[in-house]
Amino acid sequence: MAERLKPVDVVTVGVGMTGAIMGKELAAAGLKVVGIERGPMRDTVPDFQSPTIHDELRFAIRKALMQDNVKEAVTCRNSADQTALPMRRWAGYLPGTGLGGSLVHWNGQTYRFQPADFIYRTHLEQRYGKSFVDPELTIQDWGVTYDELETHYDRFEYLCGTSGKAGNIKGKIQPGGNPLEGFRSRDYPTQPMKEPYYGALFRKGAQSLGYHPFPQPASTLSQPYTNPEGLKLQQCVFCGYCERFACEHYAKASPQTIVLPVALKNPNYELRTNCQVLRVNLDSTGKKATGITYADAAGREYEQPAEMVLITAYALNNVRLLLNSGIGRTYDPRTGEGVVGRNYAYQTVSSVTVFYDEDVNINPFMASGASGTVIDDFSVDNFDHGPHKFIGGAYIGAIMTNGRPIEFHPTPPGTPAWGLGWKQAVARHYNHTVALTVHGSSHPARGNHLDLDPTYKDAWGLPLLRVTFEFPDNDIRMSSYVTDKAAEIGRAMGGKTVAAAPRKRPYTTTVYQTTHNTGGAIMGGDPKTSVVNRYLQCWDVPNVFVVGASAYPHNSSYNPTNTLGALTYWALDAIKNRYLKSPGPLVQA
Amino acid sequence: MTRINRANAAVAMGCLALLCLAGPAPVAAQDKQRPAEVDRGAVIAAQGAAGVPACAQCHAFSGGSDGSGAFPRIAGQSAYYLEKQMRDFASSVRANAIMTPIAKALPPNDTTDVAAFYAGNSGQFLPLAAADAALVEKGRQLARVGDAAKNIQACNNCHGPDGAGIPPAIPYLAGQYAQYIAFELQMWKRGHRKSSPDSMALVAKQLDDQQIAAVAAYYQQVRGAASAAASTR
Numbered sequence: 063m064a065e066r067l068k069p070v071d072v073v074t075v076g077v078g079m080t081g082a083i084m085g086k087e088l089a090a091a092g093l094k095v096v097g098i099e100r101g102p103m104r105d106t107v108p109d110f111q112s113p114t115i116h117d118e119l120r121f122a123i124r125k126a127l128m129q130d131n132v133k134e135a136v137t138c139r140n141s142a143d144q145t146a147l148p149m150r151r152w153a154g155y156l157p158g159t160g161l162g163g164s165l166v167h168w169n170g171q172t173y174r175f176q177p178a179d180f181i182y183r184t185h186l187e188q189r190y191g192k193s194f195v196d197p198e199l200t201i202q203d204w205g206v207t208y209d210e211l212e213t214h215y216d217r218f219e220y221l222c223g224t225s226g227k228a229g230n231i232k233g234k235i236q237p238g239g240n241p242l243e244g245f246r247s248r249d250y251p252t253q254p255m256k257e258p259y260y261g262a263l264f265r266k267g268a269q270s271l272g273y274h275p276f277p278q279p280a281s282t283l284s285q286p287y288t289n290p291e292g293l294k295l296q297q298c299v300f301c302g303y304c305e306r307f308a309c310e311h312y313a314k315a316s317p318q319t320i321v322l323p324v325a326l327k328n329p330n331y332e333l334r335t336n337c338q339v340l341r342v343n344l345d346s347t348g349k350k351a352t353g354i355t356y357a358d359a360a361g362r363e364y365e366q367p368a369e370m371v372l373i374t375a376y377a378l379n380n381v382r383l384l385l386n387s388g389i390g391r392t393y394d395p396r397t398g399e400g401v402v403g404r405n406y407a408y409q410t411v412s413s414v415t416v417f418y419d420e421d422v423n424i425n426p427f428m429a430s431g432a433s434g435t436v437i438d439d440f441s442v443d444n445f446d447h448g449p450h451k452f453i454g455g456a457y458i459g460a461i462m463t464n465g466r467p468i469e470f471h472p473t474p475p476g477t478p479a480w481g482l483g484w485k486q487a488v489a490r491h492y493n494h495t496v497a498l499t500v501h502g503s504s505h506p507a508r509g510n511h512l513d514l515d516p517t518y519k520d521a522w523g524l525p526l527l528r529v530t531f532e533f534p535d536n537d538i539r540m541s542s543y544v545t546d547k548a549a550e551i552g553r554a555m556g557g558k559t560v561a562a563a564p565r566k567r568p569y570t571t572t573v574y575q576t577t578h579n580t581g582g583a584i585m586g587g588d589p590k591t592s593v594v595n596r597y598l599q600c601w602d603v604p605n606v607f608v609v610g611a612s613a614y615p616h617n618s619s620y621n622p623t624n625t626l627g628a629l630t631y632w633a634l635d636a637i638k639n640r641y642l643k644s645p646g647p648l649v650q651a
Numbered sequence: 652m653t654r655i656n657r658a659n660a661a662v663a664m665g666c667l668a669l670l671c672l673a674g675p676a677p678v679a680a681q682d683k684q685r686p687a688e689v690d691r692g693a694v695i696a697a698q699g700a701a702g703v704p705a706c707a708q709c710h711a712f713s714g715g716s717d718g719s720g721a722f723p724r725i726a727g728q729s730a731y732y733l734e735k736q737m738r739d740f741a742s743s744v745r746a747n748a749i750m751t752p753i754a755k756a757l758p759p760n761d762t763t764d765v766a767a768f769y770a771g772n773s774g775q776f777l778p779l780a781a782a783d784a785a786l787v788e789k790g791r792q793l794a795r796v797g798d799a800a801k802n803i804q805a806c807n808n809c810h811g812p813d814g815a816g817i818p819p820a821i822p823y824l825a826g827q828y829a830q831y832i833a834f835e836l837q838m839w840k841r842g843h844r845k846s847s848p849d850s851m852a853l854v855a856k857q858l859d860d861q862q863i864a865a866v867a868a869y870y871q872q873v874r875g876a877a878s879a880a881a882s883t884r
């Protein structure tokens with residue numbers, strides 16, 4: 063029997079980026095907040111220090127910072143006629159665990175989505191007509207607009223200290239920035255990172271073809287910075303150990319460096335680590351949450367009553383908690399009815415590798431997770447899709463994050479996969495290769511969804527989340543087109559050999575692509591097609607908010623973190639300014 | 652090729668193992684003139700040049716300097732780093748009553764040669780009195796782990812395992828004189844030393860006097876006659 067604890071005002075399920083921001087702000091507003099984190103306590107000092115943190119085998123290969131899939135895995139299949147099997151080792155994507163969540167091991171790439179993303183269906187139907195979008199795709203408007211989110215994007219970027227160059231300040235195009243971006247109210251808080259050599263090669267190549275290169279926006283900082291919370295960040299030293307690692311230099315925006323220390327100083331805020339939330343508890347009507355139940359590291363169960371429950375875990379785990387708590391109706395791909403698990407999307411990533419002569423030295427190990435140069439000319443709807451049979455697009459960039467010895471082995475086509483020939487090719491090409499990333503949008507399709515696995519359970523006896531996913535035809539066509547464009551840039555960069563690898567079916571979880579899982583608890587204007595309203599509040603249980611990339615109706619051409627930061631502040635404003643004054647639904651269904 | 656290495660050298664402080672793959676990064680600063688002549692450098696170290704006293708007068712011919720700690724150990728520091736310090740002295744980014752006139756007077760070729768000489772010199776370690784064990788331990792903590800309360804990261808993150816250095820850009824601290832380390836940290840802290848404003852100055856301003864003494868005492872005993880004697884015991 064679970065021990066019942068003293069009631070509090072707010073509980074956050076997970077203390078990653080969204081949980082930390084919500085917890086800090088609501089504690090500052092005078093509420094008693096408890097943050098429940100399944101993983102361990104950890105901080106820059108002492109946990110992330112060198113040389114330990116540069117252990118590539120431990121962190122990059124054995125994935126020491128990720129969700130423990132011995133205890134809690136995800137099952138996967140490509141279609142409903144297959145039996146899903148659990149991922150015993152993370153490969154395709156890397157959900158983090160522990161205090162700070164995935165924002166501890168992220169790369170720091172900090173893009174905004176475009177204005178068109180938030181009114182996606184409306185925009186595409188206006189521009190291309192009602193029958194243009196493949197009926198298989200269940201895209202829809204988000205219920206919030208870019209203009210509404212702009213100040214929240216700005217706030218999150220200033221929290222992180224993001225380094226970049228604005229391309230559009232209040233409608234005025236700025237030289238050196240991205241001229242195709244949505245408007246910004248002001249420039250980035252810090253100047254762009256220094257351009258690595260691979261970025262300079264890309265810039266020249268892209269410019270020669272008439273494109274618009276700009277420095278990748280980076281939350282691995284170009285200079286020391288004090289954020290609005292009074293926390294000091296330091297300058298990135300281009301060590302090449304960002305993604306899959308934690309930053310020892312206080313140079314990467316993570317909850318530990320941008321917001322958590324403020325929360326932890328507030329007596330209204332309490333952090334409980336190594337506590338696994340099992341379910342959200344509902345009252346007899348099913349329309350009000352009474353709190354949560356969790357198990358501590360010793361397996362003892364506790365009930366934590368709370369006035370508000372904020373589900374702030376990783377996107378996939380947000381959806382799983384809803385399903386395991388019986389909140390919302392599960393999506394059924396056969397009928398198209400139900401909402402929880404609907405509009406799961408991923409990211410359609412492909413690559414082009416540019417091999418140079420030996421007199422071009424790239425020094426790929428001098429990198430940050432978010433350094434480099436990109437173009438936005440083929441993102442979202444920045445080009446005319448009329449002649450093409452697809453929607454969406456991709457940014458293209460030379461954004462190499464590292465040259466780490468175990469993982470970085472570029473070899474041109476035709477190289478043997480092992481043995482002496484392979485070794486010679488790696489030695490020949492290691493320092494003379496630029497990898498281009500084609501970071502493409504992912505559209506929800508009727509058959510792609512999340513639900514509970516009928517067979518496999520976690521260490522606490524609860525069903526695992528089952529992911530059913532295959533790349534939609536639309537996204538395969540998009541990847542083919544944009545990857546060709548990236549290959550043209552590769553040739554313009556002076557590459558001796560240019561190898562394009564557009565995304566192909568089948569989707570496999572055994573090769574890393576990206577950790578950008580989105581959807582499953584999406585936002586929108588209609589409870590029939592969304593789990594949460596435009597303020598991320600559950601339609602069915604108004605004292606539950608689901609704050610995560612699980613809210614995205616589709617995934618855009620960009621890395622999702624910045625938009626999640628903006629949505630977090632957007633929801634927070636609604637909670638602080640409206641919900642707390644009068645608890646109840648913020649939008650009438 | 653050299654141009655690329657040089658541009659990156661200012662930025663990068665990657666991992667030691669990876670830098671080995673980078674090829675000739677340590678000579679990157681020499682593209683402006685001619686290759687370094689180590690033998691000429693040795694002569695300058697021993698005898699000085701026109702208007703410039705012999706380096707060995709203070710730094711010893713071995714580069715190990717004397718035991719006072721008033722002059723840093725320079726043996727085995729990278730040529731890139733030593734040349735950069737000379738440029739900083741000449742431009743008064745590092746203002747120093749002794750070194751600034753010397754750096755200004757020494758022609759660039761001579762600086763290159765003498766930097767190469769000392770970079771290739773292993774030097775000798777003088778026997779030094781052991782510091783207070785508690786102070787050394789406090790320094791070890793700062794060097795290896797940092798200070799969570801002040802958001803100071805471990806010194807070793809940049810200066811390498813136990814201060815071994817990450818050449819060419821980052822100097823070793825292991826075996827450096829405590830007196831010198833403490834003095835330079837104070838120079839940064841008080842704003843007199845203007846090199847590395849975005850890293851070392853910020854760190855030094857966070858350190859209190861006891862922490863400065865501790866980290867200096869720690870690095871002095873990491874390598875040298877005392878620690879060698881201790882390890883054979």
